[in-house]
Amino acid sequence: MTPSSSNALGLKKGAWSAHEDKLLKDYIEQYGEGNWHLIPRRTGLNRCRKSCRLRWLNYLRPNIKRGDFAEDEVDLMLRLHKILGNRWSLIAGRIPGRTANDVKNYWNTHIQPRSKQQKIEPDADELLQDAPVTIIHPQQYTTMSKTQNLSTSDKTQIVSNGGGNLISSLNEGGNNFNVSSLSSNVLLDDKIKKYLDELFDDREMEIEGDIEWSFGESSAQAEALDVVDQEEDNNRFFDYSLDEIMWNPMDSQQP
DNA sequence: AAAACCTCCAACCGCCAAGCG
DNA sequence: TCGCTTGGCGGTTGGAGGTTT
Numbered sequence A: 001m002t003p004s005s006s007n008a009l010g011l012k013k014g015a016w017s018a019h020e021d022k023l024l025k026d027y028i029e030q031y032g033e034g035n036w037h038l039i040p041r042r043t044g045l046n047r048c049r050k051s052c053r054l055r056w057l058n059y060l061r062p063n064i065k066r067g068d069f070a071e072d073e074v075d076l077m078l079r080l081h082k083i084l085g086n087r088w089s090l091i092a093g094r095i096p097g098r099t100a101n102d103v104k105n106y107w108n109t110h111i112q113p114r115s116k117q118q119k120i121e122p123d124a125d126e127l128l129q130d131a132p133v134t135i136i137h138p139q140q141y142t143t144m145s146k147t148q149n150l151s152t153s154d155k156t157q158i159v160s161n162g163g164g165n166l167i168s169s170l171n172e173g174g175n176n177f178n179v180s181s182l183s184s185n186v187l188l189d190d191k192i193k194k195y196l197d198e199l200f201d202d203r204e205m206e207i208e209g210d211i212e213w214s215f216g217e218s219s220a221q222a223e224a225l226d227v228v229d230q231e232e233d234n235n236r237f238f239d240y241s242l243d244e245i246m247w248n249p250m251d252s253q254q255p
Numbered sequence B: 001a002a003a004a005c006c007t008c009c010a011a012c013c014g015c016c017a018a019g020c021g
Numbered sequence C: 001t002c003g004c005t006t007g008g009c010g011g012t013t014g015g016a017g018g019t020t021t
Helices: A018-031 A036-043 A049-060 A071-084 A088-093 A100-120 A122-128 A185-199 A218-232
Strands: A157-160 A166-170 A176-178 A204-207 A211-214
Touching: A018 A036, A018 A049, A036 A049, A049 A100, A071 A088, A071 A100, A088 A100
Parallel strands: none
Antiparallel strands: A157 A166, A166 A176, A204 A211
């Protein structure tokens, strides 16, 4: 990829200039998204339809967030990736302002190298066994987690403020963890490690009724994806009652 | 100071599914 | 039904800039 090369059809490749950006932006603001094949012809851009679409989606579109991922964004990304796998567009759709490319890049540069390292050094996770999990929510839906501490007396309760934003989680011992108390990079680092640990955990987890999934077991994972697909359209991904989300993977009794 | 190395991320590529004639 | 076009996706590449030696 050279900065201003062109392909066999004479279409320009490589980095976009400010002028090209303006042409594309002006066009979409006037005519809207879609009909990407018309854009080169109508704007005079010497770019292929795919290049135009990608430039808009990943860079020019309004409300795109730039810069480092916040703690809650990483938290959500890890959680969603565990369910969805490398379905970056679905994951990005749940993280406001982030594109699929952003999520994919972040995963490939920050998470994946460490997941490989952890596969090689599994003992490194032992230090993280006792920390409870706190769920953080940037969007208008609720989510769930299992407890990392697997003692049978411990449950994680998720508390929402009603607007879909998580306030805190607490265990039965009454320990309360505010989101704001988890703001340091060190804790974020620990959380990533923990979720990577879970990523390779093939324990099956069940929730009463029609929701069932597992990690590392193909048929149940397919069912989980079905749930995701069903919930996707109305933004109710993981939007279940408090009873349903109070559970412990090691408990024999389901809520 | 400069070369080597590393990290990040924008952009490209190839594939697939849906829509349409 | 078939083939073509288009939109969309995930995987990969490679240049830019930063860091280390």
